[in-house]
Amino acid sequence: MSVMEVQRMQSDIWIRCLRVLILLGSSHLQSSYADRILPADSRRLAGAGNLTTCLATAKARTAFPGDPEYERTRTYVFNHRYQYAPAAFVFPTTVAQVQNAVFCAVKLRIGIAPRGGGHSFEDYSLGGRDGAIVVDMTAFTDISYNKAAGTVTVGSGFRLAPLKLALWNVGKVTVPCGTCPTIGVGGHALGGGWGFKSRKFGILSDNIVEAQMVTANASVVTANAIENADLLWALKGAGANSFGIVTQFTFTVHDVSAPITHFSYDFPQSRQAETLKAFQIWGQGAVAEVTASLYLDPSGGNSLSGDYLGPSTDLNAVLKTFMDKAPASSKQTIMETDFITNVLIESGFSQDANPSVLNLQNYTYPTVTFKAKSILLHAPGLCDDGIKTFISTLQAGSSTIGYVLVDLFGGSASVINQIPPEDCAWVHRNTLFNIQMFTSWQNNNISQAHKDITSINKLWRAVRAYTSGSEAYQNYIDRDMPLSAYYGSNLERLITEKKKWDSQNVFHFPQSIPVR
Template sequence: MGNSNSALQQCIEEVGRSRIGFAGFPSSPLTFQGIWVRPYNLDVKVTPAAVVRPRTAEDISSVIKCANTNNVKVQAKSGGHSYANYGLGGVDGAVVIDMINFQEFSMDTNTWLATVGAGTRLGDMAKRLHDAGGRAVPHAACPGIGIGGQATIGGLGSMSRMWGTSLDHIVEAGVVTADGEIRRANSSHNPELLWAVKGAASGFGIVTDFVLQTHPEPGSVVQYQYAMAFGSQSEIAPYYKAWQDLIAKPDLDRRFGSIFIMMPLGALVVGDFYGTEAEFEASGIQNWLPKGEHRHIVLTDWLGSLVNGAQNEGLYLTNLPAPFYAKSLAFRREDLPSHEKIDRLFRWVDSQHKGTLLWFIIFDATGGAIGDVPANATAFAHRDKVLYYQSYAVGLPLLQASKDFITNFHLQVLEACPEAFGTYPGYVDPKLAEPQRQYWDANLPELERVKKLWDPMDLFHNPGSVLVQ
């Protein structure tokens, strides 16, 4: 390492006071990448200047001061599931604050507000909420995702149409800011900081904990899966058109969450209805969904639905590190492709060389309660969206042909839906043009103003974070 990194390492080691497991550095190459860094997307090479696993907010404060002194960027890592390894800085040379030790949990049974450490994985949080009184918050299906990332980019999941995003449930957060100060952010203290944390925290500070509003768990959950096996995607198109017509209905029951997954030789429709089987039947939703021998419906409870949801998500994107490439786009109701354009898109997929058998194109229904919140109430901007699409290609190795397929499909979608703009900040894409505008849309100018106040030297930085203008 050069003199600057040597000085940084010395400073961080002094903060750790020789504690075992406090920090790792590139000077120990045999353990650094495999034990400390552990990138999620193996196609994106990143070497941080250091990875630190603090135990207290005071540790974080001192490490931030080391980074300031040595002019090094800082990023938090919670679950470490960024598609472009932005939790590792996204580019070489950042100090990574790995929040794995921040596992605090408590429940106030008078207010039903839960305090959750920012390093908590979603599966662990769900179990702790359940055990603390049968409570729940909306979040994604993958149990290994960290709440620190999930609740600061949005937090979309099958239950979001019913309850909104994860970040809509943040009442207060502990944040260590760029000056090393340890602060509380809520409606009374540092409200602008809380506003920015709720959708764009990677550019504003290190969140140590959240105080979350919770809901009573649903008593019953109907989970459904419809598998369609065909020789071409053109044969799948009619089923997708019926599904899109369903999720675009303005009066669609908010208890219904759904995903349509295109994959080699077929498709899946999976999701949840948060109610009884009789209520699901009465909703009429089944009349819009595929029929046939591959229809599978399960009545379960809340925790069972989370387990099954995680298994369904594992069908298309593993929790394990792998080389992959992804693109995405968000749609308002008026942006959705016509039936004719859907037919054209699905025929186009049939005609392409994919370069891998592990490719997936996923359409995720949103809207409902998410749109009840004004677009400028939090940093999260996409309140008017009813659908996201995401595409993935996974390969060992990941071939250029696979990347070309994913990129060209995205271009086909943009041609079919020219008014569609922007995407969910959690669907990180390092190739995205103007990522800040696409992630935060009309909220970006205000985020840039707040960034100047809280982080004028752009200490908290990755290629897609809010920048100082």
Template sequence: MGQNPSALQACIEAVGNGRPGFAAFPQTPLYQTQWVKRYNLDVRVTPAVVVRPTTAEDVAGVVKCAATNGFKVQARSGGHSYGNYGLGGDDGAVAIDMVHMQKFVMDKTTWQATIGAGSLLGEVDKKLHAAGGRAFAHGVCPGVGMGGHCTIGGLGPMSRMWGTCLDHIVEVEVVTADGKIQRASPEKNSDLFFALRGAGAGFGIITEFVMRTHPEPGQVVQYEYNLKFGKQADAAALYSKWQALIADPKLDPRFGSMFIMFPLGAVITGTFYGTQEEFHATGIPNALPNTGEPGRLLLGDYLGSIAHNAEKEALYLSNLAAPFTSKSLFFKRDQLLGPEAVKNLFTWVDKAHKGTLLWFIIFSAEGGVIEEIPTNSTAYAHRDKVMHYESYGVGFPLLQTTRDFISDFHKQVLSLAPKAFGTYPGYVDNSLAEPQKQYWDANLPALQNIKKIWDPVDLFHNPGSVRPAIQN
């Protein structure tokens, strides 16, 4: 069936029943700036319509309109997709903006929270705190939305201690390709539940999550060590020492850490969920790299640590829209770079033409509890990895020199660690030859078969989403 834009508009307007602010189309004034609002300004995309539902019934109606009239569908929560996948990733999709789906209810018997898919992480943290001092693992950017973050993984400083964000999902309400509002959990529609936890964009529109929660950690120790060098090569030995620490299978799971390279320097950050005495008892402070001066320690509570991490994150990748390019890669323990390879890589960075002063490369510790969960327990496939890196180059405008620097850095890493494989599905990369294999690795065949059952026409589609298994 071909696309029928006029019929689509009439159908969606009928679902909205005349409500102002329900939907906008390309001819709507300020469509791009007020409705589309691309995050990565380097990826141009114009959806056929942007809809802002308030109920699951609205979402179901819009999904039926799209299916009947031959349009693909994607949901947007916080809107931070690197490929603007919440807008479809390609022109002509139906974009369902979940901004009004802000439900929050805490069950104080089970301590499970029901949370709307449009909720932003920063607001969720405040509500969890107010509802009894509760928490679950997620990333540090407060403007990221639950709907995308918790369906691709949801990595953050608490993940080594508690697992990923999606590991906390108990049940979801989801609209499937037939336009039905369904529940998915380990007991009900378990195959769909498996797929939604790691590959959600290809399987339905989640309208609300039921999340298990933990008591907030009472105290938090935050570590920061700034490396002010004229050359990245001068930091190579310190990086190798940091890498050895985070690769230790016995590293206390209460500790998360990053090594961040940027122009003229680097920084090592760490977050330990416990007291200062417990932190020192782990031996981690003695294993952290330094050049004779101890790193800076900040002591505080859980909410304070979230605010501090968000502040640091904003220094490297803001909530503000910008033109940027990015790459990422996961590493198993036996794929980590040796000291000589690290030195060669950092020396290459010094010599490379970058085309911008807005670049940074983040190496993040994984493992811990994430690693203890079977790889095939959810769609998320990278539980056997202990580290990943992500790189960013930002430019106004974004120059080809910057694109080449980010791409060539990735090639350098692969040349030094040729067996490293796999990309975090939250760091989407339109240049990948086999994105689905990179995102979901050994879980991909199972996901393709589930897709064939639940969405055989590939209604829920973006450039990197799971495709249905080929019919025999």
């Protein structure tokens, strides 16, 4: 492979990552957090008269309106569409400080929301409205690997790239998750967590075996298969600020010591419909070791990228059904690497970079003003008329509809679809692929915003007319969608769990699990 081809692959992967970005069991760790947990004792802060005084009790760093750090933190989120104004930011370093923040929110009747990476598509990591306390969890990055158990326990403040690097360094293992480096593991895991390793290893929610959570009464509970199993069930797919603040996770890890092949193919601009049809036919029978995404845009952008957990010499056989039905590719790049080099490339760094860059020191991620929608489709996917309508509507839409990503979730071999829908809150177990639709505009361009949102809604409705349901992916949260789209047949059980753990609805945002 030439240097130019390698550079192009890295550029293509970084563009994909930006599309997603701007759209978007060990005693060691337990002691490092648990010995700093305070009892939930309301008398401890009985004299706190206001928010400043109340939060000061725990000695956590804070930022209030008027502080320089407040504005920097408030605007350092992916979506600048809403620009919510929290009552305060709290930057805890201990579980006790998280407990204190929850206590203050309850005492003073102020909303509260945890924040990991700040990537919520509807800015729910800022509370989803003005006036909430935002608990920034980025200091929670302890990690402990239990090789014998095949698990890792991590703080909920990790971002994905640093987590992947840490896991590689401790044992050449990983957890299945997204490709974009700055996404926070907390919201990602609690809302699903799909990525290019998910058809083999499951989504990240499926790999949660235990969680530690601060509840609405400021106590700390552990949820696993034995203790508070119903809470663990709810957290695995619906846990983003509906039940409490998760401070640490224990995940199942997977060996990634063998080579991985990343691939990318470009197809003619005029052949989007044929490529999509080939993609969904192939996806139904694709081996579990491959996961891929099809990129389409209004100008005719038409490309496939993904990962195969195996050597490049086997890739032609793995993709044969797709290639037999797709138009001939105009460009292709195939790269076999070790896992951590694969992470570097997918994170937008040079394959020759020192892996330490994945720690994201002095790294600033892009921000944008956008609207996104998603729709999950069951096999066999769209009929011929549905594909034709989808592509014609996309091409006729606003030129600033940035892209559509068709992400392969299911198929007969996918681990995601082998889990019964009632086994955890993430209910979408009969899905072939997810379609993500994304549009963006300049912050203050109200007329362009209206035009773009109208176009993306029209595109969503065009696809919706050819589907059997209205499921959507909760990590691509869209405030226009009903909760049934995200939780389906599991919604009523989730409401029951909400009543149990947060009967006063302390943890809420516009699309949180309700109390009713």
